[in-house]
Amino acid sequence: MVLWVECEQKMKREAARLAFVENRDGIAGALAFAKQGVLIYRRCVLQSAKRGYGVKGSPFADMKTHHASHREYRRTFIESYLDFKQYLSINRR
Numbered sequence: 609m610v611l612w613v614e615c616e617q618k619m620k621r622e623a624a625r626l627a628f629v630e631n632r633d634g635i636a637g638a639l640a641f642a643k644q645g646v647l648i649y650r651r652c653v654l655q656s657a658k659r660g661y662g663v664k665g666s667p668f669a670d671m672k673t674h675h676a677s678h679r680e681y682r683r684t685f686i687e688s689y690l691d692f693k694q695y696l697s698i699n700r701r
Contacts (some may be wrong), residue, residue, distance in 0.1 A: 621684065639699060642692040648688040653682060679684035 622645070630638035 620691065621688045622695070626691075626695055635699060639696065642695045645692040646689060646696065649685050649692070653685050653689070 626638055626642060629641045633641075
């Protein structure tokens with residue numbers, strides 16, 4: 609429990625959400641939520657025009673860029689991703 613309190617103080621964005629899920633679904637539910645968040649947020653940030661998404665002639669031309677790949681949102685998504693990763697690393701058994 610002490611580790612979670614220290615982790616929560618360092619987290620910027622996702623501490624409240626993870627605490628809510630942990631209280632509602634237990635540690636296993638919160639770990640599953642964090643794992644899902646890591647996968648989704650990483651994919652969204654990487655889904656950018658620089659990587660060919662939505663660019664004519666690329667293999668990903670039919671897929672739109674995600675707003676998380678845009679400069680205005682990228683930092684917040686990456687911070688959330690790092691919060692999830694930190695939670696997972698502290699709570700691994």
